[in-house]
Amino acid sequence: MIAELSDKEYAMQRIQEVNSALSDGMFVAARRMLHNMPACDVALLLESSPPKSRSIVWKLVDVEEHGEILEELNEEVQKDIIRQMAPENLAAATEGMDTDDLAYVLRGLPEPVYQEVLKSMDESDRERAETALSYAEDSAGGIMNTDTITLRSDVTIDVVLRYLRLKGELPEATDKLYVVDRNEKVTGEISLTQLLTVDPSRRIDEIMSSDITTIPVDMEETEVAKLFERHDWVSAPVVDSDQQLVGRITIDDVVDIIREEAQHSMLSMAGLEDDEDTFAPVLKSTRRRTVWLAVNLVTALLAAMVSSLFEDILAQMAVLAILNTIVPSMGGIAGSQTLTLVIRGMALGHIGTSNSRWLIGKELAIGFLNGIIWSVLIAAVVALWKQDWLVGGIIAFAMMMNLVAAALAGATIPLVLKRFNIDPALAGGVILTTVTDVVGIFAFLGSATLLLS
Amino acid sequence: MIAELSDKEYAMQRIQEVNSALSDGMFVAARRMLHNMPACDVALLLESSPPKSRSIVWKLVDVEEHGEILEELNEEVQKDIIRQMAPENLAAATEGMDTDDLAYVLRGLPEPVYQEVLKSMDESDRERAETALSYAEDSAGGIMNTDTITLRSDVTIDVVLRYLRLKGELPEATDKLYVVDRNEKVTGEISLTQLLTVDPSRRIDEIMSSDITTIPVDMEETEVAKLFERHDWVSAPVVDSDQQLVGRITIDDVVDIIREEAQHSMLSMAGLEDDEDTFAPVLKSTRRRTVWLAVNLVTALLAAMVSSLFEDILAQMAVLAILNTIVPSMGGIAGSQTLTLVIRGMALGHIGTSNSRWLIGKELAIGFLNGIIWSVLIAAVVALWKQDWLVGGIIAFAMMMNLVAAALAGATIPLVLKRFNIDPALAGGVILTTVTDVVGIFAFLGSATLLLS
Numbered sequence: 001m002i003a004e005l006s007d008k009e010y011a012m013q014r015i016q017e018v019n020s021a022l023s024d025g026m027f028v029a030a031r032r033m034l035h036n037m038p039a040c041d042v043a044l045l046l047e048s049s050p051p052k053s054r055s056i057v058w059k060l061v062d063v064e065e066h067g068e069i070l071e072e073l074n075e076e077v078q079k080d081i082i083r084q085m086a087p088e089n090l091a092a093a094t095e096g097m098d099t100d101d102l103a104y105v106l107r108g109l110p111e112p113v114y115q116e117v118l119k120s121m122d123e124s125d126r127e128r129a130e131t132a133l134s135y136a137e138d139s140a141g142g143i144m145n146t147d148t149i150t151l152r153s154d155v156t157i158d159v160v161l162r163y164l165r166l167k168g169e170l171p172e173a174t175d176k177l178y179v180v181d182r183n184e185k186v187t188g189e190i191s192l193t194q195l196l197t198v199d200p201s202r203r204i205d206e207i208m209s210s211d212i213t214t215i216p217v218d219m220e221e222t223e224v225a226k227l228f229e230r231h232d233w234v235s236a237p238v239v240d241s242d243q244q245l246v247g248r249i250t251i252d253d254v255v256d257i258i259r260e261e262a263q264h265s266m267l268s269m270a271g272l273e274d275d276e277d278t279f280a281p282v283l284k285s286t287r288r289r290t291v292w293l294a295v296n297l298v299t300a301l302l303a304a305m306v307s308s309l310f311e312d313i314l315a316q317m318a319v320l321a322i323l324n325t326i327v328p329s330m331g332g333i334a335g336s337q338t339l340t341l342v343i344r345g346m347a348l349g350h351i352g353t354s355n356s357r358w359l360i361g362k363e364l365a366i367g368f369l370n371g372i373i374w375s376v377l378i379a380a381v382v383a384l385w386k387q388d389w390l391v392g393g394i395i396a397f398a399m400m401m402n403l404v405a406a407a408l409a410g411a412t413i414p415l416v417l418k419r420f421n422i423d424p425a426l427a428g429g430v431i432l433t434t435v436t437d438v439v440g441i442f443a444f445l446g447s448a449t450l451l452l453s
Numbered sequence: 454m455i456a457e458l459s460d461k462e463y464a465m466q467r468i469q470e471v472n473s474a475l476s477d478g479m480f481v482a483a484r485r486m487l488h489n490m491p492a493c494d495v496a497l498l499l500e501s502s503p504p505k506s507r508s509i510v511w512k513l514v515d516v517e518e519h520g521e522i523l524e525e526l527n528e529e530v531q532k533d534i535i536r537q538m539a540p541e542n543l544a545a546a547t548e549g550m551d552t553d554d555l556a557y558v559l560r561g562l563p564e565p566v567y568q569e570v571l572k573s574m575d576e577s578d579r580e581r582a583e584t585a586l587s588y589a590e591d592s593a594g595g596i597m598n599t600d601t602i603t604l605r606s607d608v609t610i611d612v613v614l615r616y617l618r619l620k621g622e623l624p625e626a627t628d629k630l631y632v633v634d635r636n637e638k639v640t641g642e643i644s645l646t647q648l649l650t651v652d653p654s655r656r657i658d659e660i661m662s663s664d665i666t667t668i669p670v671d672m673e674e675t676e677v678a679k680l681f682e683r684h685d686w687v688s689a690p691v692v693d694s695d696q697q698l699v700g701r702i703t704i705d706d707v708v709d710i711i712r713e714e715a716q717h718s719m720l721s722m723a724g725l726e727d728d729e730d731t732f733a734p735v736l737k738s739t740r741r742r743t744v745w746l747a748v749n750l751v752t753a754l755l756a757a758m759v760s761s762l763f764e765d766i767l768a769q770m771a772v773l774a775i776l777n778t779i780v781p782s783m784g785g786i787a788g789s790q791t792l793t794l795v796i797r798g799m800a801l802g803h804i805g806t807s808n809s810r811w812l813i814g815k816e817l818a819i820g821f822l823n824g825i826i827w828s829v830l831i832a833a834v835v836a837l838w839k840q841d842w843l844v845g846g847i848i849a850f851a852m853m854m855n856l857v858a859a860a861l862a863g864a865t866i867p868l869v870l871k872r873f874n875i876d877p878a879l880a881g882g883v884i885l886t887t888v889t890d891v892v893g894i895f896a897f898l899g900s901a902t903l904l905l906s
Contacts (some may be wrong), residue, residue: 015805015807016805016806016807019807019808020807040683040684041683044683044802044803047801047803048798048802048803048805048807048808049808050808050811050815161649164649164650165649165650165651165652167650168650169646169650170650172685173628173685173687174646175626175628175645175687192628192645192646192649193622193623193645195649196614196618196623196645196648196649197617197618197620197621197622197623198618199618228708229708229709229712230493230494230497230525231493232625232626232705234626234628234687234704251687251704251708252685255681255682255704255707255708255711256682258708258711258712258715259682259711259715262711262712262715262716262719263715263797265719266715266718266719266722267793267797269719269793270790270792270793271790272790272793272794276794278794278795278797278798278803278804278812279803279808279811279812279815282815282818282819282822283822285815285819286819286822286823289790289819289823290823290826292786292790293783293786293787293827296782296783296786297779297783297827297830297831299782300778300779300782300783301779301834303779303782304775304776304778304779307775307778308775311771311772311775312771314771314774314775315771318764318765318767318768318774319764320774321760321767321771321773321774321777322757322760322761322764322767323757324774324777324778325753325756325757325760325777325778325781325890326750326753326754326756326757328778329749329752329753329756329886330746330749330750330753333724333745333746333749334742334746336723337723337724337742337745339723340719340720340722340723340725341723341725341729341731342731344716344719344720344731348500349497349501350497350500350501350731350732351501351731352468352469352501353469354468354469354472354473354501355472355501355502355503355732358503358732359731359732362503362732362735362738365735366735366738366739366742369735369736369739370739370742370743370746373743374746374750377750378750381754433782437778
């Protein structure tokens with residue numbers, strides 16, 4: 001039958017059925033439901049379950065399903081579950097796993113368990129695992145599969161077709177076969193489409209496309225993702241330093257990277273880690289977030305100390321204390337807009353030495369325009385509210401200063417951090433807030449001290 | 454030859470060569486460079502160019518390239534360039550464009566131009582365009598292509614193979630052919646892999662997989678993306694309400710949606726629009742960002758008004774004015790961590806009615822733990838710094854209150870907004886800051902008034 005689609009809502013609904021079954025202690029029913037669920041839905045269920053029910057669900061899943069489900073899980077939850085599995089079960093689960101997932105699972109294991117799992121694997125799996133583990137986790141080698149089909153260039157299509165029929169099946173997401181010479185060097189590729197549409201009597205080397213882009217095994221996974229996105233690839237060949245074919249990367253793994261990479265900025269801007277598990281236990285989450293709060297307490301104290309420098313004028317005029325927060329907060333907002341844009345631009349590879357100066361100039365201009373708009377507005381508001389034109393003028397001046405400073409900081413901080421190989425998404429926000437707080441308070445209370453005391 | 458990869462850095466470098474050629478006025482050289490660049494690199498160049506050089510580059514590009522480059526461009530820049538093109542050139546550029554891109558381009562046009570472009574199109578293109586335009590932009594219909602190859606179930610593989618050879622080529626990213634009955638209803642699919650590996654004498658209906666998931670033409674594109682991600686599809690069939698095949702969605706379009714969707718939260722949390730163009734002219738960008746700053750000015754003023762309620766105590770003790778910013782800022786940070794996690798969890802479809810209560814409980818517990826940690830710490834700091842244990846105790850109490858409030862707000866606000874169909878990523882941050890500011894100031898200055906005046 002044709003499934004009238006199993007979209008997210010539908011999956012969520014089935015997941016809730018299982019949940020209610022569990023909470024009612026109807027484990028037999030739950031097991032049956034799980035048995036009929038596709039692996040990707042079980043994975044979604046595990047990802048959206050609190051720790052306790054997570055391990056219950058895992059116990060109810062068919063053992064044969066374990067491998068497939070592990071492959072579908074996101075890193076954090078996968079780690080979480082693997083920790084609860086016995087080495088022999090783990091070894092069983094890893095049978096027939098894609099090389100990249102296999103390597104990932106093994107990397108997560110403590111040394112002794114890792115050795116046990118390797119032991120209980122069969123020969124071929126162990127070899128695949130060891131090759132995969134020899135490459136960096138976030139490199140092309142770490143995400144590639146080794147299940148490639150290669151051809152020689154001097155045979156006819158007809159021979160290839162007979163060979164494929166003999167083989168009976170092709171690896172998942174195969175859209176091309178790679179042509180290699182006797183040293184396993186990639187010399188070209190031929191698409192399944194070509195195999196199906198070209199006259200079978202023709203030779204591979206007559207029709208193969210030899211102008212192809214290969215991916216070096218040590219290329220960073222984010223670079224790989226960009227290549228896939230720009231060239232609309234479904235799969236691409238991975239080669240070692242001698243152009244020898246070592247594996248193949250497929251779009252399904254790249255999609256995960258793209259999603260993770262795009263989320264990375266958002267999460268790290270809030271001081272969260274990429275693999276943050278929404279349903280991790282309380283203590284773990286608290287520990288993870290503490291660092292960030294500590295950093296920001298320092299920032300807040302710094303701002304307080306700056307205010308502290310102007311204690312005299314604050315003591316004289318409570319109105320300054322009341323208005324003291326407005327300029328810093330507006331600076332923070334305006335700055336974070338610039339910061340976010342620049343960080344995204346850098347992630348998309350839009351920002352380089354050639355245009356960064358133009359960009360800084362543009363953001364400065366925006367900051368200046370914003371400065372005019374908002375200082376006039378705030379001056380009017382304060383003058384009407386507090387019946388004090390002088391204070392209105394002072395806050396207007398501070399607003400102007402701070403919005404320009406915010407634009408400058410928001411545009412330059414990420415560029416500078418990048419140069420020092422510090423992740424702008426992680427550190428950018430704090431530094432920006434520090435700048436906008438300090439400049440804002442200095443400009444406001446400083447000029448107040450000069451003019452009012 | 455095998456290209457030793459053209460990764461982002463490499464593209465950036467070539468782009469800078471073009472830029473410098475342009476700035477030196479060497480237009481002939483620049484044109485030659487552009488001529489040798491792949492469309493995706495020219496697109497990257499345009500996306501990373503300021504308005505002025507953007508239009509210069511466009512003038513230097515070969516006219517035949519226009520269509521391909523337009524397809525590669527992101528929405529905002531695409532719009533920007535289309536506006537500068539004469540209708541007849543536009544019509545020429547759209548020839549042979551994928552249906553979805555064609556529809557997108559046409560949607561961007563002002564009515565009169567739109568009509569002109571349609572007129573100057575040839576029959577088949579016009580028809581394709583009109584079908585595509587009949588579907589919502591962000592629906593499956595809006596992103597599908599109509600270039601599908603269909604088969605009847607009663608023929609043999611051999612017949613299919615001969616048909617394909619006759620056809621000579623297949624649409625891009627074709628990994629499956631769809632089997633339809635005489636009413637064009639989808640009854641199954643068969644992969645190219647099967648065609649290549651199965652005995653040619655067998656009939657389609659013997660080997661086709663009839664248990665397939667079809668995508669309704671009105672399904673939201675983000676739902677489509679989730680399906681592709683969960684099922685690792687390369688392409689999927691789109692059907693109308695009668696299960697009749699109307700088109701085909703391919704992974705390359707889905708990848709763009711995934712990237713946009715994942716960026717959406719990050720951008721809207723800073724009050725920026727998805728298609729924000731990093732290199733848009735100053736005035737345009739300023740206008741776009743003003744709304745957000747206006748909203749946040751209101752928030753800041755609200756906070757100031759709350760402080761204003763406690764003018765008396767602020768007038769008595771400047772130290773309170775100095776410390777007044779610490780509690781709100783810590784609350785803002787802690788809250789935004791929760792907010793970000795919940796928003797991401799909702800985007801991934803991890804959070805539903807079944808687990809939201811658990812999640813709120815968890816975040817509250819974290820807020821409570823954080824409260825203990827940071828109130829003790831801030832009390833000690835203040836007591837040592839300002840030599841005032843009472844104020845230390847007061848700020849500790851306020852910190853406790855605000856961190857719990859922040860956790861509660863961060864977890865519930867997005868859930869509530871979602872229920873009212875308001876984008877949590879856009880509105881969540883402001884509401885959260887308002888809560889943490891008001892609660893923080895009230896708790897701190899309020900208790901100070903009770904205990905100190």
